[in-house]
Amino acid sequence: MSKLTLKTDGDRHIIVIRQFAAAPEAVYRAHTEPELIRQWMLGPDGWSMPVCINDPRPGGNFRYQWADGKGRGFSITGEFLELVPFSRIVHVERMHLPDPTPDNHIVTTFEIAGKGTQMTMRMTLPDAAARTAMLAFNMEQGMEASYVRLDAFWGARH
Amino acid sequence: MANLDAAFAAMADPTRRAILARLALGEATVMQLAAPFDITQPAVSRHLKVLEGAGLIVRRIEGTKRPCRLAPTAITEIDQWLDMLRSALAKNYDRLDAVLDGIKASDERKQS
Numbered sequence: 001m002s003k004l005t006l007k008t009d010g011d012r013h014i015i016v017i018r019q020f021a022a023a024p025e026a027v028y029r030a031h032t033e034p035e036l037i038r039q040w041m042l043g044p045d046g047w048s049m050p051v052c053i054n055d056p057r058p059g060g061n062f063r064y065q066w067a068d069g070k071g072r073g074f075s076i077t078g079e080f081l082e083l084v085p086f087s088r089i090v091h092v093e094r095m096h097l098p099d100p101t102p103d104n105h106i107v108t109t110f111e112i113a114g115k116g117t118q119m120t121m122r123m124t125l126p127d128a129a130a131r132t133a134m135l136a137f138n139m140e141q142g143m144e145a146s147y148v149r150l151d152a153f154w155g156a157r158h
Numbered sequence: 159m160a161n162l163d164a165a166f167a168a169m170a171d172p173t174r175r176a177i178l179a180r181l182a183l184g185e186a187t188v189m190q191l192a193a194p195f196d197i198t199q200p201a202v203s204r205h206l207k208v209l210e211g212a213g214l215i216v217r218r219i220e221g222t223k224r225p226c227r228l229a230p231t232a233i234t235e236i237d238q239w240l241d242m243l244r245s246a247l248a249k250n251y252d253r254l255d256a257v258l259d260g261i262k263a264s265d266e267r268k269q270s
Binding site: 003004006014016018020021022026027029030036039040041042043044045099102127128129130132133135 | 169170172175176177178243244246247248249250251253254255256257258259261262265
């Protein structure tokens, strides 16, 4: 069984829940320290994160940039609104494709769960269409890594 | 794949995203869609043509009107997209598990 839960809530929200076998402090650090972030926040195989700059304090900015090594890339910029070590991060972010997408407002919490941590992310998009567009973009990113599944998907449709 | 490219292009425009959001609430005519925007009905019609070409909306004929609604395939695609996001995130978090193991090991070394 997958440890990851991803679901929509209402018209504008996306909820992500995941358990980790580490203390909230470690999971929180892995979400705020660039040298840790760039080791895992990479998306599909083959992508890297050449730019990972952040200023994790209220009002601080961040800029994360990804590249696929074949000339394609995109970036996310955002601002931190609230940080409670090691339990809560509130921030807004947008993708640059290169035009900015609507702001995604994200509340991430880290709670002790047994010997580990339960992380919950609640994303709020400005409207249903913005959420659809965001999911569509992520699908495009996932495409290269998931050609087999995608072929099956398109094969089934046509 | 042409349809997918067309869908991305269609959703890149904020007015067209707003039109899709309106249609998520139910069927609407060109006049109803134009009302909240500072654009003319012919401009809305052009946007609708793009959305229709991308397979995101369907239109029917009712007298002189051609009301629009979200295409059923656009709705099932959202579920498929959710699956793709799920698999991209799952990969990230599997990597994070390894990073956390590394943090734990280095903390234990410091303590001993």
